[in-house]
Amino acid sequence: MFEKKIKKVLLIEDDPAMLKILQSHFPGENTEFSIAILPDEGIRKVGESLPDLVILDMMLPGKSGLEILNTIRANSKTKKIPVLVLSIVSEPNTIAKAKKLGIIDYIIKGTISLDELEKRIKDALQ
Amino acid sequence: MINKNKQKKPLPNHKPEEDKKFLKGNIKHLEPLLASIREAIIITNKNGKILLANPATELITGVLPGDLVGKNISNAISFECTKINPGWFLKEALSGSRVVKLPEECFIVGRDETKTPVMAIGAPLYSPEGEYEGVVFTVHDLIEEVRARNREYEFLSYISHQIRQPLALFRWSIEAMLREKEKLDPRHEDMLHDLYSSSNRFKGFINDLIDISRLQIGKIKFNITEVDIRKIVERAVNETKTIAITHNVTVIQFPEAEPGGFFFVRGDSDRLYDVFLNLITNAILYNRPDGTVTINAKFENEEAIGYLALKGHGGENISEYFQSVPEQKIEKKSFLLVSIVDTGLGIPEEQQNKAFGSFFRGDNVVQKGISGTGLGLFIVKIIVESLGGKIFFQSKENVGTTFYIVFPIV
Numbered sequence: 001m002f003e004k005k006i007k008k009v010l011l012i013e014d015d016p017a018m019l020k021i022l023q024s025h026f027p028g029e030n031t032e033f034s035i036a037i038l039p040d041e042g043i044r045k046v047g048e049s050l051p052d053l054v055i056l057d058m059m060l061p062g063k064s065g066l067e068i069l070n071t072i073r074a075n076s077k078t079k080k081i082p083v084l085v086l087s088i089v090s091e092p093n094t095i096a097k098a099k100k101l102g103i104i105d106y107i108i109k110g111t112i113s114l115d116e117l118e119k120r121i122k123d124a125l126q
Numbered sequence: 127m128i129n130k131n132k133q134k135k136p137l138p139n140h141k142p143e144e145d146k147k148f149l150k151g152n153i154k155h156l157e158p159l160l161a162s163i164r165e166a167i168i169i170t171n172k173n174g175k176i177l178l179a180n181p182a183t184e185l186i187t188g189v190l191p192g193d194l195v196g197k198n199i200s201n202a203i204s205f206e207c208t209k210i211n212p213g214w215f216l217k218e219a220l221s222g223s224r225v226v227k228l229p230e231e232c233f234i235v236g237r238d239e240t241k242t243p244v245m246a247i248g249a250p251l252y253s254p255e256g257e258y259e260g261v262v263f264t265v266h267d268l269i270e271e272v273r274a275r276n277r278e279y280e281f282l283s284y285i286s287h288q289i290r291q292p293l294a295l296f297r298w299s300i301e302a303m304l305r306e307k308e309k310l311d312p313r314h315e316d317m318l319h320d321l322y323s324s325s326n327r328f329k330g331f332i333n334d335l336i337d338i339s340r341l342q343i344g345k346i347k348f349n350i351t352e353v354d355i356r357k358i359v360e361r362a363v364n365e366t367k368t369i370a371i372t373h374n375v376t377v378i379q380f381p382e383a384e385p386g387g388f389f390f391v392r393g394d395s396d397r398l399y400d401v402f403l404n405l406i407t408n409a410i411l412y413n414r415p416d417g418t419v420t421i422n423a424k425f426e427n428e429e430a431i432g433y434l435a436l437k438g439h440g441g442e443n444i445s446e447y448f449q450s451v452p453e454q455k456i457e458k459k460s461f462l463l464v465s466i467v468d469t470g471l472g473i474p475e476e477q478q479n480k481a482f483g484s485f486f487r488g489d490n491v492v493q494k495g496i497s498g499t500g501l502g503l504f505i506v507k508i509i510v511e512s513l514g515g516k517i518f519f520q521s522k523e524n525v526g527t528t529f530y531i532v533f534p535i536v
Contacts, residue, residue: 018295025298111290
């Protein structure tokens, strides 16, 4: 009960400014962020560190978020890791595909407030 | 070539000798010309039996002209439209009364199920004696136009999406700064608030652009159910409560309707909500203080609606709209007419014909410094028409505007 478990969050995102804002304003002392800028780096880090939550962008250099999600889900070691998508893509098709692969939430960048974003990331970490 | 086919096979159906006479007298010598025209040209008799089809017809239908000849056009060529029932087109054209145009977003479905977007016109063909003999159908392949338009909207969609990333950063950064108010100079805090509200408008604009590009490419799939317009309006009025209070405008819902009555139409409830939210918000924002917005609905027949539509803007082609509504629905009082009446600024008369265009803003509204993207009505019209409805309005400057929306009833 007194033991505070540090939650590991992996951000797979290629925009440095976006990474900065996500790291500096989110869930506080019990969270440890790590970063992956490239898709393959992201997939590798998911497998190595088995984070409590992956925050995944949909448009990354060379591979789409859906492909990354697919790879994470295909690996028995990582297939149950919660993934939250944070993307500019609002195409219903993409959202449906992501949901089918099992995600905890899909957030469209720029459509919600910082408060709401924080709340949803915290919820996803529960 | 086509002619040979015809001579070998006697034309089926009735009065073949009359058709032959007609062909020989009127069309035969035009065949070389018809063969060179790259638009599909199909000539039928009064009953719709195909007498001649030029070679270009094959490119669109996938059927050899010789195989079309002798068949009835309604069986031989399969039209499909996203917004309307295409059956009326052939029927109306074959009535011989006028030139009929197939509306936008229609396709010819080929034998291999491929859909070719087309523009088609049916025009009556008269004998030298002035007698109605048949119909000339001209079918233009729109595939290149559609591709070009889709490229345009895909580009628009791409750009709009790309803008979301920096926009999200701006907004979240401003919000983060405003959280630490105590560290901010009051002037800077003020600026940040201004920046944030501008970014709100910008966000709305980008969302509108994304919506438009998706509606135009046809990527939005409508979720059609039976929808009670009354409920939708209630929801939209509820959402606009705060701005109605701020602008001191009273919103009155269905004063003439029976309490508890329903106004069911077939539609997509989320999209219809967007439509009413948009129109009611406009009616409040562009109103005068102490003004009213009244939303009414009633069942009406074609005649009454046609009369209103022709007096207003956007309703010019109402008779084509009525014809395009599936036939079983055309009977007395078979349309729901919803009106949204405001007592506001009105749309300047000289601008009324542009009101449904993209980026339209009334000069009087702009002068008053009321902000907006000019995309609202444009989106509303696309949605209403995509759902098989019709929208038009009447407006007088400084008196008010009434928007009418027509839906075929369930």
